[in-house]
Amino acid sequence: MSDLPAVEIRKLSKSFSGVEVLRDIDLTVNKGEVVSVLGSSGSGKSTMLRCINWLEEPDSGSVFIAGQRIGYNSDKQRPMTNREMAATRARTGMVFQSFNLWPHLTVSQNVAISPIKVKGMPKAQARDLATQLLEKVGLGDKAEVYPFTLSGGQKQRVAIARALAMSPEVMLFDEPTSALDPERVGEVLQVMRDLSGEGYTMVVVTHEMEFARMVSDQVVFLDKGLIIEKAPPEIFFTNPASERVRRFLDRQD
Amino acid sequence: MSEWSIVWEARSTILSGLWLTCWLFTASILGAFMLGCLMLYLLERGGALAWLLRGFINTMRALPFLVLAYLLYYGLSQLGLRMNAVTAGLLAMIIYHGAYFAEILRGSRLVLPPGSIEAAQAHGFMPGSIFLHIILPQLLLRTRPLIGNQLIYALKDTSFLAIITVQELTAAANAVQATYFIPMPAFVVVILLYWAITACLELAVSKAGIFGKARGFENV
Ligand SMILES: Nc1ncnc2c1ncn2[C@@H]1O[C@H](COP(=O)(O)OP(=O)(O)O)[C@@H](O)[C@H]1O
Ligand SMILES: [Mg+2]
Numbered sequence: 001m002s003d004l005p006a007v008e009i010r011k012l013s014k015s016f017s018g019v020e021v022l023r024d025i026d027l028t029v030n031k032g033e034v035v036s037v038l039g040s041s042g043s044g045k046s047t048m049l050r051c052i053n054w055l056e057e058p059d060s061g062s063v064f065i066a067g068q069r070i071g072y073n074s075d076k077q078r079p080m081t082n083r084e085m086a087a088t089r090a091r092t093g094m095v096f097q098s099f100n101l102w103p104h105l106t107v108s109q110n111v112a113i114s115p116i117k118v119k120g121m122p123k124a125q126a127r128d129l130a131t132q133l134l135e136k137v138g139l140g141d142k143a144e145v146y147p148f149t150l151s152g153g154q155k156q157r158v159a160i161a162r163a164l165a166m167s168p169e170v171m172l173f174d175e176p177t178s179a180l181d182p183e184r185v186g187e188v189l190q191v192m193r194d195l196s197g198e199g200y201t202m203v204v205v206t207h208e209m210e211f212a213r214m215v216s217d218q219v220v221f222l223d224k225g226l227i228i229e230k231a232p233p234e235i236f237f238t239n240p241a242s243e244r245v246r247r248f249l250d251r252q253d
Numbered sequence: 254m255s256e257w258s259i260v261w262e263a264r265s266t267i268l269s270g271l272w273l274t275c276w277l278f279t280a281s282i283l284g285a286f287m288l289g290c291l292m293l294y295l296l297e298r299g300g301a302l303a304w305l306l307r308g309f310i311n312t313m314r315a316l317p318f319l320v321l322a323y324l325l326y327y328g329l330s331q332l333g334l335r336m337n338a339v340t341a342g343l344l345a346m347i348i349y350h351g352a353y354f355a356e357i358l359r360g361s362r363l364v365l366p367p368g369s370i371e372a373a374q375a376h377g378f379m380p381g382s383i384f385l386h387i388i389l390p391q392l393l394l395r396t397r398p399l400i401g402n403q404l405i406y407a408l409k410d411t412s413f414l415a416i417i418t419v420q421e422l423t424a425a426a427n428a429v430q431a432t433y434f435i436p437m438p439a440f441v442v443v444i445l446l447y448w449a450i451t452a453c454l455e456l457a458v459s460k461a462g463i464f465g466k467a468r469g470f471e472n473v
């Protein structure tokens with residue numbers, strides 16, 4: 001089991017009302033790897049990430065989370081039931097650009113509720129877990145406040161703690177710092193850097209070149225729904241194969 | 254004996270009417286609220302049933318409450334389904350205001366940003382759990398003033414039940430004024446009682462605003 005890739009995407013395609021947004025995507029994310037996904041706006045990065053946990057249903061192709069196919073029950077040869085789907089999604093964590101915290105719950109409840117409602121964890125244990133994860137992202141003192149009182153950077157760190165609470169096989173980040181004030185970006189990237197140091201598997205859609213360069217094991221470049229470059233950062237940033245990537249990198253600085 | 258002391262003498266009639274009004278109101282809004290939430294959940298799931306429910310809700314909105322009460326009390330008894338007046342009245346209240354609660358929540362559901370729901374899906378919540386723990390609490394916090402209004406409409410609609418012979422507050426006042434020919438004092442007392450209940454409701458609804466305020470849903 002343990003040497004199965006955390007995420008495997010095979011021949012994934014997706015269209016929105018006839019317009020092809022992803023074409024024949026193949027991607028393997030091994031356990032403990034950090035994969036950064038780059039590409040200009042509209043290239044299909046979010047759609048690819050959202051196909052991994054089936055928030056978008058692809059038109060064809062398959063996705064495996066630690067060896068288990070999502071969306072389709074391979075044993076029984078039929079689409080997954082709601083229950084099977086929920087159980088598979090619970091093995092992935094997702095962090096959104098716009099945080100998407102649950103505004104009616106306190107910060108601590110935001111972190112504790114998924115283990116309680118999804119995994120059936122006893123409440124006291126989930127609360128302890130929340131306390132511990134909030135400490136980890138540097139928000140131990142914010143446990144009892146409601147999300148609307150937090151800054152963007154704090155909200156995003158809560159969202160990371162909330163996803164970690166499910167002990168996912170892989171953390172999916174969709175432009176986690178794009179909605180933040182520039183002075184708040186660093187605190188979120190620091191938490192993500194720490195996670196990669198602890199061996200978490202992460203797929204990160206980002207425009208933070210420095211982060212992609214320093215933290216990733218692989219960098220993937222999407223252009224019009226195609227992966228046109230897939231390389232370790234040393235090669236991606238210094239000697240990319242494609243002209244398109246070279247132009248993209250030139251525009252960055 | 255002054256007209257006011259006659260009302261005082263007849264207080265047991267009025268109090269029993271008041272009691273029945275309070276009881277009918279409480280039972281019917283609790284029932285209607287649960288029915289409204291249930292309808293919202295079924296609307297959420299979609300399919301043919303949701304389509305039927307939309308039709309049902311729109312019908313209720315087009316129907317005057319009194320007509321529904323007549324229909325359940327007289328109409329059904331003609332078809333052989335005889336209910337006593339209180340049961341018919343309670344049922345009419347629950348169905349009618351249930352449809353309105355559903356409509357209030359549905360309106361708010363349409364403008365609920367999808368992000369919090371996607372986050373719950375991504376964390377492995379089942380649809381029923383998402384509805385109960387993520388969607389419904391937010392809708393309730395967002396619709397507090399509308400729900401408060403609806404409670405007041407519901408209180409006033411209970412007085413229509415006098416017409417199908419339910420001995421609630423309005424019927425009691427009417428009985429007192431007709432017996433002793435003192436319409437003015439009898440109805441003034443009733444107006445004051447309705448006003449007092451309304452004032453309590455408004456207080457409760459405004460107190461409930463602290464939940465929204467604490468969570469940043471309201472900023473007044
Ligand atoms: N739900 C949707 N319905 C229709 N078109 C969509 C939807 N989501 C994304 N798209 C389109 O798909 C393309 C890729 O979008 P997206 O994956 O969000 O790109 P990126 O994250 O790289 O900016 C865009 O052209 C976008 O307009
Ligand atoms: Mg995007």
